[in-house]
Amino acid sequence: xxxxxxKDISLADRGRRRIEWARNLMPVLSKILDRFREEKPLRGLxxxxxxxxxxxxxxxxxxxxxxxxxxxxxxxxxxxxxxDVAAALAQxxxxxxxxxxxxxxxxxxxIGYVLASSPHITIxxxxxxxxxxxxxxxxxxxxxxxxxQEILQDRDAQDLVREVIGGCEExxxxxxxxxxxxxxxxxxxxxxxxxxxxxxxxxxxxxxxGQSALDGVIRATGMLLAGRDAVVVGFGNVGSGxxxxxxxxxxxxxxVEVDPIKALRAVMDGFNVESMKKAAEHxxxxxxxxxxxxxIRREHFxxxxxxxxxxxxxxxxxxxxxxxxxxxxxxxxxxxPCIDMYVLKGGKRIYxxxxxxxxxxxxxxxxxxxxxxxxxxxxxxxxxxLAENRGKLPKEVLxxxxxxxxxxxxxxxxxxxxxxxxxxxxQKNYLSRWEFGSx
Ligand SMILES: NC(=O)c1ccc[n+]([C@@H]2O[C@H](COP(=O)([O-])OP(=O)(O)OC[C@H]3O[C@@H](n4cnc5c(N)ncnc54)[C@H](O)[C@@H]3O)[C@@H](O)[C@H]2O)c1
Numbered sequence: 036x037x038x039x040x041x042k043d044i045s046l047a048d049r050g051r052r053r054i055e056w057a058r059n060l061m062p063v064l065s066k067i068l069d070r071f072r073e074e075k076p077l078r079g080l081x082x083x084x085x086x087x088x089x090x091x092x093x094x095x096x097x098x099x100x101x102x103x104x105x106x107x108x109x110x111x112x113x114x115x116x117x118x119d120v121a122a123a124l125a126q127x128x129x130x131x132x133x134x135x136x137x138x139x140x141x142x143x144x145x146i147g148y149v150l151a152s153s154p155h156i157t158i159x160x161x162x163x164x165x166x167x168x169x170x171x172x173x174x175x176x177x178x179x180x181x182x183x184q185e186i187l188q189d190r191d192a193q194d195l196v197r198e199v200i201g202g203c204e205e206x207x208x209x210x211x212x213x214x215x216x217x218x219x220x221x222x223x224x225x226x227x228x229x230x231x232x233x234x235x236x237x238x239x240x241x242x243x244x245g246q247s248a249l250d251g252v253i254r255a256t257g258m259l260l261a262g263r264d265a266v267v268v269g270f271g272n273v274g275s276g277x278x279x280x281x282x283x284x285x286x287x288x289x290x291v292e293v294d295p296i297k298a299l300r301a302v303m304d305g306f307n308v309e310s311m312k313k314a315a316e317h318x319x320x321x322x323x324x325x326x327x328x329x330x331i332r333r334e335h336f337x338x339x340x341x342x343x344x345x346x347x348x349x350x351x352x353x354x355x356x357x358x359x360x361x362x363x364x365x366x367x368x369x370x371x372p373c374i375d376m377y378v379l380k381g382g383k384r385i386y387x388x389x390x391x392x393x394x395x396x397x398x399x400x401x402x403x404x405x406x407x408x409x410x411x412x413x414x415x416x417x418x419x420x421l422a423e424n425r426g427k428l429p430k431e432v433l434x435x436x437x438x439x440x441x442x443x444x445x446x447x448x449x450x451x452x453x454x455x456x457x458x459x460x461x462q463k464n465y466l467s468r469w470e471f472g473s474x
Contacts, residue, residue: 241276
């Protein structure tokens with residue numbers, strides 16, 4: 036089996052420097068790494084991870100390895116790999132199969148290499164690794180699976196699944212897919228929804244993606260956000276973070292939502308809330324963050340103004356309907372590394388950033404390190420929890436245990452030198468009783 040498959044191993048030095056810089060900004064994960072080095076909670080386990088290959092992922096991999104695991108990595112998106120980081124990991128002996136600009140075939144072959152390592156624990160960002168295992172088990176046939184099977188050769192799905200003790204999932208879209216599997220009674224092993232932990236979804240999604248999605252838009256276009264007529268589609272954890280940051284930078288922000296509570300929240304946070312059809316008529320910059328399919332499509336492209344810019348922050352490149360855009364276009368040109376210009380009949384131009392894939396990872400460097408410090412600390416501790424509870428957990432989508440969630444938040448505060456107030460005994464008593472009332 037290949038030991039690694041990266042773009043250019045000579046980039047390793049640059050990657051190592053980038054990883055060292057990330058380490059400075061990831062004090063919580065570094066602390067967990069030190070503890071793992073002493074305690075070896077993952078001794079003897081093989082971990083297969085399908086994540087964005089960034090400097091933060093390198094530190095997570097190191098923590099897992101220090102914990103005693105053997106780690107194999109592939110990318111969770113064909114365009115999000117930092118090739119220098121991948122090279123540094125390969126040079127340090129990690130089995131890594133990832134490079135920026137993978138074809139569908141290469142993407143699935145890389146998943147095949149990770150599966151060929153027979154992981155005991157799977158870690159996903161978007162559920163492509165775990166859903167591949169499940170598709171193999173349930174005998175689904177597809178072109179993508181054929182690439183995986185070519186790598187696995189005569190290994191069968193029974194063999195693979197027998198080895199697995201559990202999985203972890205990093206993002207909302209992945210958790211949605213897992214819950215669908217669980218609903219159909221098809222989930223083959225327990226999976227921890229790391230995304231849903233408070234110390235992940237309340238920070239990584241709004242604050243991390245909020246900042247980094249705008250970083251992606253700015254790096255790709257060099258545009259001024261102040262005064263811009265911006266439309267954010269989806270006002271969930273990610274979309275609300277993007278909308279607030281756009282507003283903070285002076286953009287005039289419209290929100291599009293399908294959920295009445297989220298829409299009401301957006302109104303009361305001071306945003307203009309409209310239907311997609313209406314927003315499409317006036318917006319200048321559109322950012323999708325729904326985890327849903329075709330939220331911007333033909334009927335919207337048709338009414339858009341000349342020169343609009345489209346970007347997506349949701350997990351898959353399905354939110355902006357690229358097929359519709361292609362069909363409406365008479366020409367398409369890559370005018371900058373991250374900008375495709377579509378020219379529609381009649382001459383109208385629509386600019387798509389990062390091929391409609393995660394704008395923060397494709398056009399910038401993904402989340403700030405400090406935020407991934409928390410998300411990946413949860414991943415490391417969830418892997419440890421799976422190892423400690425091997426064979427005892429139900430085949431369901433499980434929450435990160437509350438004590439792990441709060442422990443990560445506590446360590447983060449400590450690393451920032453921030454002291455928490457403590458409840459007094461009297462307050463603990465008061466908050467635990469029902470008899471107190473008006474006197
Ligand atoms: N770019 C990143 O680095 C990054 C980070 C975290 C999450 N994500 C991804 O971002 C996406 C959103 O995640 P989230 O945590 O905000 O999810 P969420 O469930 O909190 O929010 C999604 C929102 O979109 C709304 N929505 C769904 N369909 C819609 C439609 N057709 N029109 C308008 N609104 C619609 C939903 O009502 C919901 O409020 C997911 O795909 C997630 O995996 C990306």
